[in-house]
Amino acid sequence: MAAAAPAASSASAALGLTLRKLFHRKLVLAGAVALVALVLLALFAPLVSPYDPTALKVLERLKAPSMLHWFGTDEFGRDIFTRVVVGARYSLTIGILTVAIATVAGTLLGLCAGYFRRLDTPIMRLVDAMMAFPDILLAIALMATLGASLFNVVLALAIVYTPRIARIVRASTLVVRELLFVEAARALGVSTGRILFRHILLNTTSPILVQSTFIFAYAILAEAGLSFLGVGVPPEIPTWGTMVAAGQQFADNAFWVVLYPGLAIMIAALSLQMVGDGLRDLLDPRLRKSL
Amino acid sequence: MSIHSLNAAARTAPAASAAEALLEVRGLRTEFRTDAGTVTALHGVDFSVAPGETLALVGESGSGKSVTSFSIMGLLPKPAGRIAGGEIRFRTHDGGVVDLARADDAQLRTLRGRELAMIFQEPMTSLNPVLPVGEQIADAVRLHLGVDRKAALARALEMLELVEIPAAKQRLREYPHQMSGGMRQRVMIALALSCEPRLLIADEPTTALDVTIQAQILVLMRKLQHEFGMGILFITHNLGVVAETAQRVAVMYAGRIVETGSVREVFKAPRHPYTRGLMDCLPANALRDQAGHPQRLNAIPGQVAAPNRQPPGCAFAPRCAYAEARCNAAVPALETVAEGHATRCLRWSSLP
Amino acid sequence: MLRYLLSRLAGMLAVLLIVAVLVFLLTRLAPGDPAALMLGDQATLEDIAQLRAVYGLDQPLPLQFVYWLWEVLQGNLGQSIFLQQPVTAALAERAEPTFFLTLFSVTIASAIGIPCGVVSAVWRGRATDQAFTGIAMLGASIPSFWFGLILIQIFAVKLGWFPVAGYGDPDVPLAERLWHLVLPSCVLGILNSALIIRFTRASMLDVLGEDYVRTARAMGHSERIVVLRHALRNALIPVITVVGLTAALLIGGAVVTETVFGLPGVGNLVVSAVLRRDYPVIQGALLAIAAVYVLINLVIDLLYRVADPRVRF
Numbered sequence: 001m002a003a004a005a006p007a008a009s010s011a012s013a014a015l016g017l018t019l020r021k022l023f024h025r026k027l028v029l030a031g032a033v034a035l036v037a038l039v040l041l042a043l044f045a046p047l048v049s050p051y052d053p054t055a056l057k058v059l060e061r062l063k064a065p066s067m068l069h070w071f072g073t074d075e076f077g078r079d080i081f082t083r084v085v086v087g088a089r090y091s092l093t094i095g096i097l098t099v100a101i102a103t104v105a106g107t108l109l110g111l112c113a114g115y116f117r118r119l120d121t122p123i124m125r126l127v128d129a130m131m132a133f134p135d136i137l138l139a140i141a142l143m144a145t146l147g148a149s150l151f152n153v154v155l156a157l158a159i160v161y162t163p164r165i166a167r168i169v170r171a172s173t174l175v176v177r178e179l180l181f182v183e184a185a186r187a188l189g190v191s192t193g194r195i196l197f198r199h200i201l202l203n204t205t206s207p208i209l210v211q212s213t214f215i216f217a218y219a220i221l222a223e224a225g226l227s228f229l230g231v232g233v234p235p236e237i238p239t240w241g242t243m244v245a246a247g248q249q250f251a252d253n254a255f256w257v258v259l260y261p262g263l264a265i266m267i268a269a270l271s272l273q274m275v276g277d278g279l280r281d282l283l284d285p286r287l288r289k290s291l
Numbered sequence: 292m293s294i295h296s297l298n299a300a301a302r303t304a305p306a307a308s309a310a311e312a313l314l315e316v317r318g319l320r321t322e323f324r325t326d327a328g329t330v331t332a333l334h335g336v337d338f339s340v341a342p343g344e345t346l347a348l349v350g351e352s353g354s355g356k357s358v359t360s361f362s363i364m365g366l367l368p369k370p371a372g373r374i375a376g377g378e379i380r381f382r383t384h385d386g387g388v389v390d391l392a393r394a395d396d397a398q399l400r401t402l403r404g405r406e407l408a409m410i411f412q413e414p415m416t417s418l419n420p421v422l423p424v425g426e427q428i429a430d431a432v433r434l435h436l437g438v439d440r441k442a443a444l445a446r447a448l449e450m451l452e453l454v455e456i457p458a459a460k461q462r463l464r465e466y467p468h469q470m471s472g473g474m475r476q477r478v479m480i481a482l483a484l485s486c487e488p489r490l491l492i493a494d495e496p497t498t499a500l501d502v503t504i505q506a507q508i509l510v511l512m513r514k515l516q517h518e519f520g521m522g523i524l525f526i527t528h529n530l531g532v533v534a535e536t537a538q539r540v541a542v543m544y545a546g547r548i549v550e551t552g553s554v555r556e557v558f559k560a561p562r563h564p565y566t567r568g569l570m571d572c573l574p575a576n577a578l579r580d581q582a583g584h585p586q587r588l589n590a591i592p593g594q595v596a597a598p599n600r601q602p603p604g605c606a607f608a609p610r611c612a613y614a615e616a617r618c619n620a621a622v623p624a625l626e627t628v629a630e631g632h633a634t635r636c637l638r639w640s641s642l643p
Numbered sequence: 644m645l646r647y648l649l650s651r652l653a654g655m656l657a658v659l660l661i662v663a664v665l666v667f668l669l670t671r672l673a674p675g676d677p678a679a680l681m682l683g684d685q686a687t688l689e690d691i692a693q694l695r696a697v698y699g700l701d702q703p704l705p706l707q708f709v710y711w712l713w714e715v716l717q718g719n720l721g722q723s724i725f726l727q728q729p730v731t732a733a734l735a736e737r738a739e740p741t742f743f744l745t746l747f748s749v750t751i752a753s754a755i756g757i758p759c760g761v762v763s764a765v766w767r768g769r770a771t772d773q774a775f776t777g778i779a780m781l782g783a784s785i786p787s788f789w790f791g792l793i794l795i796q797i798f799a800v801k802l803g804w805f806p807v808a809g810y811g812d813p814d815v816p817l818a819e820r821l822w823h824l825v826l827p828s829c830v831l832g833i834l835n836s837a838l839i840i841r842f843t844r845a846s847m848l849d850v851l852g853e854d855y856v857r858t859a860r861a862m863g864h865s866e867r868i869v870v871l872r873h874a875l876r877n878a879l880i881p882v883i884t885v886v887g888l889t890a891a892l893l894i895g896g897a898v899v900t901e902t903v904f905g906l907p908g909v910g911n912l913v914v915s916a917v918l919r920r921d922y923p924v925i926q927g928a929l930l931a932i933a934a935v936y937v938l939i940n941l942v943i944d945l946l947y948r949v950a951d952p953r954v955r956f
Contacts, residue, residue, distance in 0.1 A: 027777070129661035132933040134896025137913060141666075141929055144917040145673040221786055225899045228788045229914050244789055251792055252800055262789030269784035277780065366860055396866075404863030411861075416854040420953050421876045430872070431862040466952045482862065 031274025038268055042088035051079035053086040053238060065256050072256040074247060080256065083238045084264050090239040091220055091268065094154055098219040099212050101158035106165025107208060111196050113166065114173025124170065127163040135160050135218070136225050143231045153232050157222055161215045168211050172204035179203075206283035213276030217269040224265050240265045312339040313522040314363070314407075314490055318377035319392070321355075321362045325371065330598045332358045334546045335377060337625075340490065342382075345516065345523040347537035347554070349530060349569065353595045355546040356526045360492045363391055363524070364409055365399035381407065384489060405435040408483035412495040414476035418467035424478045425451075425463030428485050435486040450481035453518075454511060473504035477511065484515060491516075492524045497532065509535055530569050534558060539631075542566050545595055545606035548625070552632030562634040562642065564611045565591070605636070613638050651944065655937050662933040663715070667708050669929070670922040711926075720927030725919050730927035733912060740810050741908035744824050744831070744901070745893040751832025752839055753886050757879070759836070760843025764851060764878075765870055767844075775840055782837030791830045791903035798826060808905035827904040831897060835889050842885045847878040880951045887943035894939075895932035 056076045065072040071080035113123035130138065142156035176182060182199050190199075220240075226232030227241030228248075235242050240261040247257030321333040333355050340346045350356050361367050363379055379391035383406050391399065411417045419427055428450055429443035438446070444463065451459035454477040467475055476496060483491060493512065497505040509532065516523060525536050533540050533554060541551040542565065550563040561567045568591035593610040602608060604619035611618070618637060625633045636642070679691050695701045699710050714721065720730035763775040799807040811820040850856065851874055859873040898910030905911075909928060916924035 027773075125657055125661055128658045129665055129933075132658060132662055132936045133929065134892045134894075134898075134932070134936075136898055137895045137910065137929070137932060140898065140913060140917055141669055141925060144920070144925060145669050147674060217784065221784070224786050225788065228786075228899060229902055231914065231917055241786075244786070244792070248792065251796060255796055258789065258792050262786055262792075265786045265789065266781075266784050269786075270781060273780050273784055364861055366857060400863045400865060402863070403861055409861045411854060411858065413854050417858045419855040419859070419873050419877070421880075421951065422873070430864070430868075434863060434868075468953045479858075482858070 027274050028278030031271040031278070034267055034271035035275060038088055038264075038271070039092065041085050042092055049079060049082040049085060051082040053078060053082045064254070071260040072254065074243075074257050075250055075254075080243075080260050083243060084240070084260050087238045087240045087243055087261060088264065088268075090150070090233070090237060091223060091241070091265070094150070094157070094223045094233075094239065095216045095219045095268075097154045098157040098161065098223075099216045101154065102161040102215060103165055103208060103212050105158065106162040107169050107201070109162065109166040110169025111173055111200065114170040115177060115192075115196055115200065120170075123166070127166050130160075130163045136222060139222055139226055140229065140231050143226060148231060148234055150233050150237060153223055153226060156226075157219050160222070161219065164215065165208065165211055168207050169204055172207055173200050176200045176203045206279075210276055210280045210283060213272055213279060217272035217276070220265060220268050220272070240268075311341060312380070313342045313344075313382050314524070315339040315380040316359070316363070316377070317380070319359065319362060319374065319379060320376035321358050321367065321372060322375045323368075323372050327599060331375070332372075332546050332598055333362065334622075336543075336546070336548055338541045338548060338551065340522040340524055342489065342522050343516065343520045344539065345525050345537040347525045347527060347533040347540045348543060349527060349533055349540055350543035351528055351595055353545075353598075354543040356528075356543055357494055358546075359543070360409065360494050360524065360526055363492065364403060364407065365391060365394065365396070366409075381490070401435075404431050404488070405486045406488055407490040407492065408486070408488040409492040409494065410476070410479045410483045410496050412498050414472050414479055414499060415467075417479055418475055418482075420467055423464050423466055424470075424482075428478075428482050431482060432485050446485060447481075450485050451478070453484075453515070454478070454481040456481070472500055473508065476500060476504075476508055480508075480511065480515065484519060484521075487519055488521060490522045490524065492526070494526045495528070496525075498527070498529070505532075512536070530558075530573055542569070545601060546598065547606065547622070547635060549607065549635040550633070551625075552628070556629065556632050562628045562632070562639040563607075563636045564613050564638075564642065565607045566634075567642075568610075613642060651941055655941060658937055659934060662937075663712060663930060664708070666926050666929045666933070667711060670926050671704060671707070673920070673922065715930065720930070721923035723916075723924045724921045725916075726921070726924070730923050733924060734909065734928060734931055737907055737909045737912045740820075740824065740906045741894060741897065741901070741910065743821055744827055744897055744906065744908060745890055747824055747828035748831035748835060748893055748897070749886060749890045751828055752835040752889060755833065755836035756839025757843050757882065760840045760882075761847055761870065761875060761878070763840065763844040764847030765866075767848060772844075776844070779837040779840040782834050782840075785834060786899075787830055787834055788899045788903045790834060791827065791900055794826050794830060795903070808903075810906050823904070823906070827897075827900050827906060830900050830903075831893060835893070838889065839882065839885055843878065843882050846881045847874060850874045850878040853877070880947065883946055883950060884943055887939055887946070891936045891939035891943075894935050895928075 056078070057073075071084060074080055074083070109123055109127070113120045113127075133141070139156045139160050142159055143152060146152035146156055177200065182195060185195050185199055223232060223239060224241030224244065227235075227239055228245040230245065233239050233242055235246060243261035244258045244265075247254075247261070250257050316336055316338050319333050319336040320331065323330045323332055336355070336359055338346060338348070348356050348359060358367075358372075361372070362374055363381075367373065374392045377392060381389050381391050381402070383389060383402070389398070389402065391402070394402070418424060422430075425444055425447045428447035429440065432438060432443040432446045433440065436443075436446070448459055448463055451462055456462050456474060456477050462470070462474075462478075467478070470478065479496075496512070497508050500508065512523070513536065523536075525533075527533060537554050539552065540554050540557050541548045542557075542563065543549065544565050550557060550561065550566045557566060558570070561570055572591070591610055596602065596606065596609065602619060604617075604621055605611070605614070605623050608614040608618040615638070623635050623637045625635045626639065627633050628639060679686060682690055682694060692701075699707055702710070711721075718731065720734070722728075723730055723733055726733050759775045759779075763772045766772050795807055799805045805826050806823050808823075810823050851870075853874075856869060856874050859869045864873070895910055895913070897908065898914055900906075901908040901911040902914060909932065913925060913928045913932075915921075916928065
């Protein structure tokens with residue numbers, strides 16, 4: 001415990017410096033700005049656009065982008081800009097929930113595998129087996145079992161990305177476990193749970209944070225992929241993926257129907273990766289090599 | 292420079308005079324650009340190496356020894372490091388003189404390996420792991436001597452035999468990882484000398500090796516120096532090695548030469564407290580101290596100040612037992628103690 | 644060598660066994676009775692019960708698993724519910740487009756990724772490096788189906804250079820079938836080059852900092868020789884892993900692209916099976932894909948050892 005206190009205070013001091021350095025880099029700054037803009041748009045969606053994202057207006061169907069409809073209208077005459085903004089709510093929420101569940105589950109698994117020698121082999125074999133499937137394929141198979149729904153997409157993606165976090169946490173735990181202050185804490189009779197959460201977890205936050213940022217990006221892309229294939233979010237919910245999927249058949253004559261939701265996916269994923277890249281450079285230069 | 296350096300003092304001194312020097316470094320200043328601003332690593336370094344002579348450049352890590360060698364080779368990390376001033380006059384095989392400090396990359400490339408070569412501290416990592424050692428030597432031979440592959444490999448074999456590698460013919464096709472550290476350093480030497488350079492820079496070539504292997508390598512280098520007649524700039528932190536290899540020594544501290552002279556003279560009567568400190572670190576000297584009482588090994592207290600936090604005066608003053616107020620006023624000049632022996636200490640004459 | 648190979652094979656089998664358990668559970672935990680599904684809406688309870696007995700579905704789960712595994716080990720992945728053919732036959736039919744798509748995509752990805760990564764590392768910090776790093780990040784952010792739709796619009800619909808979708812019948816010449824793969828290969832090649840660029844760059848940066856690169860410079864070799872002869876060979880050794888992994892993941896992971904371009908590949912088979920709840924196909928395809936993945940991993944490992952003289956068995 002004594003070791004953790006100064007670590008925490010110096011960590012907060014370091015955080016200030018880190019943030020300042022982070023925003024010195026234009027790329028990271030651009031990513032962060034884009035991300036904040038997306039989140040604000042999603043939060044204040046009804047204020048941003050006067051249109052109803054669901055009301056059908058057959059007369060307005062498939063109108064090209066104009067001053068009235070910035071991104072044009074879809075096959076039901078709905079304003080695409082409005083739907084992209086509303087879609088941000090769903091897509092970003094799915095991303096955040098996926099990351100949250102995967103991070104918690106992966107961290108628990110990784111800590112156990114790394115700290116308790118007896119659990120290491122079974123957990124890591126399971127992780128290896130799960131990683132023997134391409135991400136999207138495992139997600140599809142899980143969706144087949146779980147059934148198509150918004151929450152099941154989150155659950156399936158969280159299961160898919162949990163092994164990634166588990167691997168990283170296990171690797172860090174193995175290293176930290178051997179460090180002196182953990183030995184000292186153990187010698188002082190600090191309980192195992194306390195050692196795991198206060199000492200080891202505190203020291204593995206950076207790689208978890210970095211990986212989570214990337215998983216956020218992958219989750220948004222994967223959700224779009226699942227929904228596009230028709231095994232993800234039900235088509236009536238406007239995520240960016242379902243919008244591209246529904247618009248596909250009109251792409252020949254009204255390409256804007258698929259263009260803008262796709263751009264939104266790309267911008268969200270790109271800005272997340274920019275931020276993640278900057279975080280990686282700053283928090284843990286050693287991670288650069290391992291990608 | 293040519294006429295004046297021919298005076299009597301210069302000729303009688305063990306130091307190489309400018310006229311015949313193989314390498315003459317004058318006022319060398321090297322800087323590094325870092326996040327914290329520009330850092331000066333070398334503040335005007337002067338020394339020279341005569342053909343066939345060995346000059347030992349001695350100092351702790353951080354003193355600027357390696358920066359000096361990389362400045363000469365033109366291998367400073369780019370774009371952070373650069374030579375900001377001074378000259379590095381080098382006499383080539385054909386007798387011409389090149390200023391390496393101002394030579395461009397293309398010119399340096401034709402000189403490196405052919406006219407001046409370098410061996411490094413880490414024999415374990417200094418050879419390419421995916422190329423057989425014979426190939427690595429042959430590559431350099433083909434590049435500089437313009438012979439065909441067969442002749443280059445023959446030369447490589449000849450070099451491996453010269454550095455006394457047993458079963459050289461078989462070793463030619465082996466990879467570095469199949470050899471021991473001492474063996475790899477022999478290969479490094481074979482590589483460096485394959486094109487008969489005039490100057491060999493040896494950057495702590497024995498530091499990473501076992502003591503017995505160290506001695507073998509030093510003997511080998513001495514033998515090859517006789518055979519090839521090249522000048523050697525021998526960089527080390529180990530005064531014990533200096534006594535065995537060099538005729539002259541230059542002691543570096545915080546980017547400056549603080550004492551220079553013949554090895555015999557400097558070892559007999561060091562005129563700089565830092566040199567003394569280094570000598571006291573030698574185990575033999577610690578035992579022999581004062582009235583024959585065995586003493587503990589001496590160490591110089593403190594450490595070299597970071598290059599960007601140098602004191603205004605003598606850089607060694609903060610660690611020096613003899614420092615007085617005037618030492619901190621300005622950087623002392625290099626004063627002549629005796630012929631060919633100079634020190635950068637204000638108090639050299641009053642040192643006990 | 645043999646010992647190493649045996650221990651690797653043992654590890655491989657352990658992972659595959661867990662994969663088999665996962666695949667089995669995944670389909671058995673799904674809602675709905677496979678027997679009822681097979682027989683359709685008109686089936687009576689007795690029919691269903693009879694079929695359950697035929698397929699051993701009335702046995703306890705562990706026993707069912709053992710039966711299933713026993714069949715799998717004999718090369719029998721079961722019968723598709725909808726395709727009127729064995730799962731192995733369905734997979735074999737779909738293997739060709741997937742194989743070539745993977746091959747072309749990995750080739751394109753490497754052809755883009757390795758040179759760009761090398762250039763990026765050699766000129767690190769310069770505009771070119773930043774541009775390539777940016778492009779790599781962009782490549783990893785573009786949804787493949789969307790990129791596919793864009794390429795279809797431009798090169799198939801507007802310019803008419805390539806077919807919009809499909810693969811062509813087995814009786815048309817192979818070249819004509821492969822022509823269908825150009826656009827999808829470009830999609831996957833370009834997008835997957837992102838990781839290879841980044842990895843090559845990182846690996847090259849590591850190697851350029853090595854002592855032996857300094858030695859090569861100290862011997863007067865030109866920057867071109869230093870990079871291409873002395874650094875690249877070392878830097879490419881870890882890149883083998885990424886290229887191999889990319890190939891392994893594309894075997895089943897090209898699902899979305901296969902769907903966009905209407906290619907009858909393995910990924911497409913899985914998606915249609917999921918949509919139709921054709922569990923034997925899902926099971927069989929997943930198992931086959933994971934097995935290929937594990938096998939490719941083993942090959943990568945062996946290649947790695949061949950490429951790096953330091954590693955010997």
